[in-house]
Amino acid sequence: MAIKKQRAVRRTDALSKERIVEAAIEILDTDGEGALTFRALAARLATGSGAIYWHVANKDDLLAAATNDVIARVMAGLAQGARPREAIRALALGLFDAIDVHPWVGTQLSRAPWLAAIPQIFEGFGSRLEGLGVPEEAQFDATSTLVIHVLGVAGQNAANARLLAHRTDRTAFLGEIAQQWAQLDPARYPFVHRVAAQLPEHDDREQFLAGIDLILGGIEAAHPGPSART
Amino acid sequence: MAIKKQRAVRRTDALSKERIVEAAIEILDTDGEGALTFRALAARLATGSGAIYWHVANKDDLLAAATNDVIARVMAGLAQGARPREAIRALALGLFDAIDVHPWVGTQLSRAPWLAAIPQIFEGFGSRLEGLGVPEEAQFDATSTLVIHVLGVAGQNAANARLLAHRTDRTAFLGEIAQQWAQLDPARYPFVHRVAAQLPEHDDREQFLAGIDLILGGIEAAHPGPSART
DNA sequence: ACCTGAACACCGTTCAAGT
DNA sequence: ACCTGAACACCGTTCAAGT
Numbered sequence: 213m214a215i216k217k218q219r220a221v222r223r224t225d226a227l228s229k230e231r232i233v234e235a236a237i238e239i240l241d242t243d244g245e246g247a248l249t250f251r252a253l254a255a256r257l258a259t260g261s262g263a264i265y266w267h268v269a270n271k272d273d274l275l276a277a278a279t280n281d282v283i284a285r286v287m288a289g290l291a292q293g294a295r296p297r298e299a300i301r302a303l304a305l306g307l308f309d310a311i312d313v314h315p316w317v318g319t320q321l322s323r324a325p326w327l328a329a330i331p332q333i334f335e336g337f338g339s340r341l342e343g344l345g346v347p348e349e350a351q352f353d354a355t356s357t358l359v360i361h362v363l364g365v366a367g368q369n370a371a372n373a374r375l376l377a378h379r380t381d382r383t384a385f386l387g388e389i390a391q392q393w394a395q396l397d398p399a400r401y402p403f404v405h406r407v408a409a410q411l412p413e414h415d416d417r418e419q420f421l422a423g424i425d426l427i428l429g430g431i432e433a434a435h436p437g438p439s440a441r442t
Numbered sequence: 443m444a445i446k447k448q449r450a451v452r453r454t455d456a457l458s459k460e461r462i463v464e465a466a467i468e469i470l471d472t473d474g475e476g477a478l479t480f481r482a483l484a485a486r487l488a489t490g491s492g493a494i495y496w497h498v499a500n501k502d503d504l505l506a507a508a509t510n511d512v513i514a515r516v517m518a519g520l521a522q523g524a525r526p527r528e529a530i531r532a533l534a535l536g537l538f539d540a541i542d543v544h545p546w547v548g549t550q551l552s553r554a555p556w557l558a559a560i561p562q563i564f565e566g567f568g569s570r571l572e573g574l575g576v577p578e579e580a581q582f583d584a585t586s587t588l589v590i591h592v593l594g595v596a597g598q599n600a601a602n603a604r605l606l607a608h609r610t611d612r613t614a615f616l617g618e619i620a621q622q623w624a625q626l627d628p629a630r631y632p633f634v635h636r637v638a639a640q641l642p643e644h645d646d647r648e649q650f651l652a653g654i655d656l657i658l659g660g661i662e663a664a665h666p667g668p669s670a671r672t
Numbered sequence: 673a674c675c676t677g678a679a680c681a682c683c684g685t686t687c688a689a690g691t
Numbered sequence: 692a693c694c695t696g697a698a699c700a701c702c703g704t705t706c707a708a709g710t
Contacts, residue, residue, distance in 0.1 A: 226694095250683085260697095331631060339633040352644065365590055370553075375556065402569060403565050419582075426657055430656035431656060490676040495704075496675070500704075
């Protein structure tokens with residue numbers, strides 16, 4: 213009982229945007245997008261909901277800051293000096309994995325293209341195309357296609373996560389969708405029928421990467437350049 | 443003044459899911475995603491907000507039905523019998539244009555992969571890959587990549603529309619983003635700097651199609667098949 | 673069977689009042 | 692300068708009561 217007085221909860225530091233964003237990320241990660249409210253955030257920070265507005269303009273601002281944090285961490289964690297094609301794949305996978313862990317980032321990225329996180333992603337892909345032999349006039353379209361692929365998958369993964377929050381089993385959930393697809397008229401949906409069986413067992417990450425490789429293949433086919441020997 | 447009595451508002455027909463969805467689409471198209479509330483919808487239909495729940499499970503159900511309507515119309519309007527590559531491009535452009543007119547469809551598609559609209563889109567792309575010479579094992583990944591591209595662009599366009607709702611000029615808005623990009627550190631963001639100038643003047647539709655062509659190029663490069671003479 | 677509309681629970685955001 | 696927390700305006704959804 214006579215131990216040195218333990219610091220109570222953590223009301224020592226003053227409130228700051230940093231601490232608010234940190235707490236928001238914790239709520240988003242553990243309880244999902246729906247759980248982030250100013251009331252919940254205020255409770256966790258042991259303050260009033262209005263206090264948060266002193267450091268943060270509004271909820272969009274808060275979510276943007278949280279998203280930037282996660283993306284900046286991905287960019288910082290990237291290995292340097294890889295060959296362009298490998299660097300592009302590593303960046304894509306890094307983003308995929310980050311969004312897999314923080315599905316709410318997917319929602320944000322696909323809802324707000326003016327986010328500060330977007331130019332970071334653009335730069336990450338675009339600056340490596342030079343090394344792939346893509347001429348300057350073609351770099352904008354090629355980069356945009358890679359970025360759109362990442363954002364597109366991000367949005368879908370976030371949607372899946374939103375749904376899986378209410379359910380236990382992922383395979384069972386995909387199985388239900390597969391069953392719905394299998395119940396469509398086979399005459400009108402022959403392809404969907406064939407693919408339905410692959411749905412529950414397919415690996416999102418591998419399919420994402422297959423898409424990146426398809427796009428890279430298209431880029432290289434359109435611009436046969438020096439690095440053809442990947 | 444003595445003209446035949448005009449039908450008052452339109453309270454003749456009983457309420458139905460069809461009429462509710464129709465009214466919802468009108469609100470979404472004219473006043474944007476934020477304007478669709480059960481109160482606004484009830485007012486337009488001259489009924490109580492609770493009445494809507496007799497025909498529609500909840501707001502998600504309503505939005506799903508509205509989205510399916512728009513997508514089904516795109517599928518129905520497609521020309522028959524085109525060669526596979528042209529058919530795929532036409533489908534992609536049809537979806538792009540529909541989402542351009544109804545940006546809220548973009549939000550829905552990128553938020554809800556279990557929508558009934560999704561297998562329609564899957565079928566539209568997937569069933570044409572056979573004719574491109576893509577072997578069966580590769581069709582799932584290739585289709586998914588095309589669908590993701592459509593959904594990814596859909597989400598971004600919807601986000602842009604949400605922002606442009608509060609503003610008048612599109613070019614001015616893109617100009618502001620371009621300016622933000624141009625203000626980033628040129629040493630760390632050389633590519634973003636180069637691309638910023640192209641941002642305000644670039645054509646979203648053309649860039650979308652360039653992405654589709656890049657993906658198709660990658661598909662054909664991976665599976666050099668019978669239809670190489672496109 | 674279908675509709676009405678008040679009531680409920682819950683948001684984001686504001687703001688007068690405190691320190 | 693920064694924090695508190697009640698109050699405001701507005702949601703989606705429910706439900707007892709009507710026809």
